[in-house]
Amino acid sequence: MIKDESRLIFISKDHRKIKEVKISRWKLILSISTFLIVFLVVGKFGLDMIVNSSLNSEMKRLLRTNMMLQNRLQEMSHKIKTLNGQIAKIATEDDQLRTVMGLPKLDSDTRQVGIGGSDYNYKFLDQVSGFEAKVDLSKQLRTISQLEREIKLEKQSYQSLLQTFYKKQDSLKYLPALRPVLRGVVSSPFGMRFHPIYKVMRFHEGVDFSTHRGTPVYATADGIVKFTGYNGGYGKMIILNHKYGFETRYGHLSKIVVRRGQFVKRGEKIGEVGNTGLSTAPHLHYEVLFRGKHLNPAHYFFDDQILNQQVVAKVN
Numbered sequence: 059m060i061k062d063e064s065r066l067i068f069i070s071k072d073h074r075k076i077k078e079v080k081i082s083r084w085k086l087i088l089s090i091s092t093f094l095i096v097f098l099v100v101g102k103f104g105l106d107m108i109v110n111s112s113l114n115s116e117m118k119r120l121l122r123t124n125m126m127l128q129n130r131l132q133e134m135s136h137k138i139k140t141l142n143g144q145i146a147k148i149a150t151e152d153d154q155l156r157t158v159m160g161l162p163k164l165d166s167d168t169r170q171v172g173i174g175g176s177d178y179n180y181k182f183l184d185q186v187s188g189f190e191a192k193v194d195l196s197k198q199l200r201t202i203s204q205l206e207r208e209i210k211l212e213k214q215s216y217q218s219l220l221q222t223f224y225k226k227q228d229s230l231k232y233l234p235a236l237r238p239v240l241r242g243v244v245s246s247p248f249g250m251r252f253h254p255i256y257k258v259m260r261f262h263e264g265v266d267f268s269t270h271r272g273t274p275v276y277a278t279a280d281g282i283v284k285f286t287g288y289n290g291g292y293g294k295m296i297i298l299n300h301k302y303g304f305e306t307r308y309g310h311l312s313k314i315v316v317r318r319g320q321f322v323k324r325g326e327k328i329g330e331v332g333n334t335g336l337s338t339a340p341h342l343h344y345e346v347l348f349r350g351k352h353l354n355p356a357h358y359f360f361d362d363q364i365l366n367q368q369v370v371a372k373v374n
């Protein structure tokens with residue numbers, strides 16, 4: 059019989075002691091295998107525990123983050139709703155301003171363009187995030203891009219409003235908008251009338267203000283003096299040329315204090331009331347023309363004495 063036996067020999071450091079252990083080969087293999095199996099099982103179990111606990115804490119952290127994100131998204135959705143309401147208000151005010159400024163309203167088509175686009179990417183995001191049920195992320199992002207567009211639109215609209223305003227501000231300076239004399243009643247209005255001297259029906263191309271001789275006469279808008287001097291029935295007369303096609307005429311004056319070609323401001327004194335030309339008593343004959351056509355001057359001044367006085371006081 060072959061002795062299936064191995065020997066383990068232990069030798070002390072100083073070589074004095076020697077210990078010999080006899081062990082059969084299959085016993086050695088068995089014990090090494092047992093040791094390896096136990097080592098692997100325990101190792102795997104331990105490793106699993108470590109991995110699981112770290113995964114668990116990561117899961118918990120992600121869950122917390124997710125909850126927080128959902129809450130933030132809900133807050134955001136409330137804020138977006140508020141913003142939406144505010145922009146709707148701005149849009150309404152914008153429409154009103156545009157109407158006042160004589161600009162067309164922004165039609166709803168212009169406001170709606172671009173809404174609903176680029177849906178695909180947002181839907182994809184929803185699927186990845188898993189937020190779909192609680193927070194409609196795609197809807198929020200759509201609303202945000204809509205708000206972005208509306209804000210851009212409003213910005214453009216305000217710019218055009220501002221430009222229009224500046225343009226009008228300039229043209230308003232040249233629009234006859236003052237009572238040429240602060241006192242005195244309108245003794246003869248614009249239109250058909252029985253002429254006091256000719257004793258026939260004649261079209262009265264201006265309005266007459268009955269007032270004392272020497273009452274100051276003011277330019278009703280910014281402009282250039284086009285004519286001064288004696289002119290038939292008008293007597294001593296001033297013609298002012300304003301920008302944008304307006305012209306004003308002042309007749310029957312006793313005194314003229316401006317020269318031809320001079321620039322005058324609205325409210326600046328240009329002469330004094332008199333009784334020159336075809337006139338029976340001191341009064342101012344005042345005409346407003348637009349592109350050569352006579353307009354009713356009554357439509358081009360306010361009968362508000364305080365307002366008129368303020369305009370005159372600013373210049374003189």
Ligand SMILES: [Zn+2]
Nearest residue numbers: 264265266343
């Ligand atoms: Zn008249």
